[in-house]
Amino acid sequence: MACSAGTPPEESPAYRDGQETGVALYEEGAWPDVSRSKAEDLCRFPAQLEGLQDAEASDFIAGCVAGLRAH
Numbered sequence: 001m002a003c004s005a006g007t008p009p010e011e012s013p014a015y016r017d018g019q020e021t022g023v024a025l026y027e028e029g030a031w032p033d034v035s036r037s038k039a040e041d042l043c044r045f046p047a048q049l050e051g052l053q054d055a056e057a058s059d060f061i062a063g064c065v066a067g068l069r070a071h
Contacts, residue, residue, distance in 0.1 A: 009059045014052060018060035021046050022067025039065040 009015050025042060034042070043064030047057045 009062055012056075012059045014056045014059040015063035017050075018043065018047070018063025018065075019067035020063075021060075022064035023070070024067075025064070026068050026071050034068060036065060036069070039068045042068065 022039070022043060025046075040061060043061045046064065047060045050060065052060050
């Protein structure tokens with residue numbers, strides 16, 4: 001379920017799920033100082049595994065990147 005046009009991506013369930021995934025990727029892999037493009041590549045695979053598409057996939061990847069790079 002994609003977020004509505006008025007909902008910021010950070011409030012969508014896909015973003016929050018992605019953020020949790022990003023934190024888990026960081027904790028499991030200890031990715032130090034990963035670039036944004038590398039983080040997007042790392043986060044794209046779990047989004048595909050979840051079967052996410054379009055806005056939902058974009059929200060998930062954005063959340064995942066934020067979670068992965070927050071450390």
